[in-house]
Amino acid sequence: MTTEGTTVKVEAAAGARTTASSTIARGAQRRAAPTLRQVAAAAGVSRATASRVINGGHLVSDHAKQAVEAAIAELGFTPNPVARNLATRRTGSVALVVPEPNARLLSDPFFGSVINGLSLSLEAADLQMLLVIARPGRSHDRAVRYLTTGQVDGAVIASHHREDRLNARLVESGLPCVFVGRPLDVEDSHCVDMDNVGGARLATEYLIEHGRRRIGTVAGPQDMPAGVDRLTGWQEALSAAGLSADAVVHGDFTVPGGAEATRRLLAEHPDLDGIFVASDLMASATLTEVAALGRRVPDDVAVFGFDDLGVASTTTPPLSTVIHPVEAMAARAGTMIVEMLSGIEHAAEPVVFPARLALRASA
């Protein structure tokens, strides 16, 4: 064990510092930003006082306050967030983590809504939103390192499947985390979700009430909670009505996947008069496939979608669908993380948004 010894440190006034050798030739000439020390010197006060003025201005005389503010304006001073972060351990930024092979980012309206909703509540709290994409592999590890080493105050995770323990690793690190959509691999997580089971049940019940008797489903991937829950709701409604729930195929929540799944479903069960599709993206493909078989929607086959994030209203015919209030959910996730950062204790139990239907022409 080594004791490093004793050092004598002299704090010099700003003007006295010899910064002669600071001709660093690295890229663009960014002239050194003014520091708090320079502000203090210019205002004729100590750094502590200058600092107080910046952080609220309490406990400071009007005289000193004005002197400091003048100096700040004159020098064009901006606090260095990195130094401030080191001292306070807060960054003023929150990450939106999207653990997806990023091809999906472009095609799925889900993420757009998450971004919209989250920025809403983060902006209100004056927090910077940082979108971090974590694909499996190196990108994944670097993202975890970035997120768990104090570069952000918290994270909102728009995850769906178990991503080689990304979710768990983030939570275990102690980083304040909120999930949009219930994660599969984290136990007591703070999350905001919608009632997927209830939504699917509602949609299926609607089909039943309107005379459909042979109702199939294009379900989602069963490694995603939404996929599981929406299938469950469909089954519950059918069994409650004493109808058979044997017409099931699985898609992957994409348009081509939905098309392929729908073809399988209709080939195996040509007698269907109603289809509940677990996402609008897939349902839009279902509409196309049904039409390609010369059958009419909704007259011959009623189609019910899920999500209502934009596509549903642009299909022909427009899709009846279950509303997935993603933007509101993300906004709630935002306020939730803001509260957590404010030290408000939060029970780690899901916030669940109720399901509602948007009725259009397809069912």
Next chain:
Amino acid sequence: MTTEGTTVKVEAAAGARTTASSTIARGAQRRAAPTLRQVAAAAGVSRATASRVINGGHLVSDHAKQAVEAAIAELGFTPNPVARNLATRRTGSVALVVPEPNARLLSDPFFGSVINGLSLSLEAADLQMLLVIARPGRSHDRAVRYLTTGQVDGAVIASHHREDRLNARLVESGLPCVFVGRPLDVEDSHCVDMDNVGGARLATEYLIEHGRRRIGTVAGPQDMPAGVDRLTGWQEALSAAGLSADAVVHGDFTVPGGAEATRRLLAEHPDLDGIFVASDLMASATLTEVAALGRRVPDDVAVFGFDDLGVASTTTPPLSTVIHPVEAMAARAGTMIVEMLSGIEHAAEPVVFPARLALRASA
């Protein structure tokens, strides 16, 4: 002017530090991460030596090196990036700035490709990509502050229109910036673009060579360089062929906008036998509108799009289009910023990718 005086500072060894009062009750209990000092103490060396081991391990004896590495492993030490950032003025992260009303993020494949391309080259340089969305307003200012205060090493900006001086402000701050697509409001910027004029000319020439004589265009917004250039190319080709270039309408690069623009175009110029559309998103709407009028593509009207970012191959009929090599461009922008960060001097002149056609069934 105040001299702050003289302070005497004693550096104690790691073990001797009294951290008794560090029971901060803020949110989740994140146990303090081990510091370099603890590693050094555990390894029986100075911080300087421990630091050397971490940063390359040069100029260190094997003995010391192994001791430090053992200590690191045992304590689970991870360097604090914030402290490192403060000392080195480098963060290891690069921002992808998207100055858009974020509704577009979800519908435009352009951004997905930018993300893909950029992460490619940033990952290769082990840099963390941070997506920053800067909408006009408060979000805008906060983003500028975030980007210009040392929280990122550089920025790649996927901008299109003049965004109340966002581009200029970033460049003026001295932050290394690379633009994907030539910016309108910055003079000598580092940017990577494609030959939009040439692409539009190529497409129009193709239509002419294949017998079209009345060729209109659905142009893009004229406050965007791509919109301007693609219109120019169309005009150039027509005037070179001695054909009239009077059938022009303007869309906004979205599907509904393209539909509306196409309707106007066809209403004003019912005699068109060819249409050059400045983006595939709009062109897909053009296909629909032409079909709605009972005219056949390409027999009655040939349609040529621009971008080839996914939609073109899924329309009916598939679109002939100009290839916009966005992913390659973004990758190049990435290597460019990496080089700038490495201190390699870069002439601030545009890198321009040549235009190529993707021929399908619509023309």
Next chain:
DNA sequence: TTGTACGCGTTATCAC
């Protein structure tokens, strides 16, 4: 109300 002194965790520059 103000200033002093110390701490945040690293890197970098020196002497040895």
Next chain:
DNA sequence: GTGATAACGCGTACAA
């Protein structure tokens, strides 16, 4: 090779 120590720029007990 190695260790002491001065930055990096700021927040904040504590004492006055």
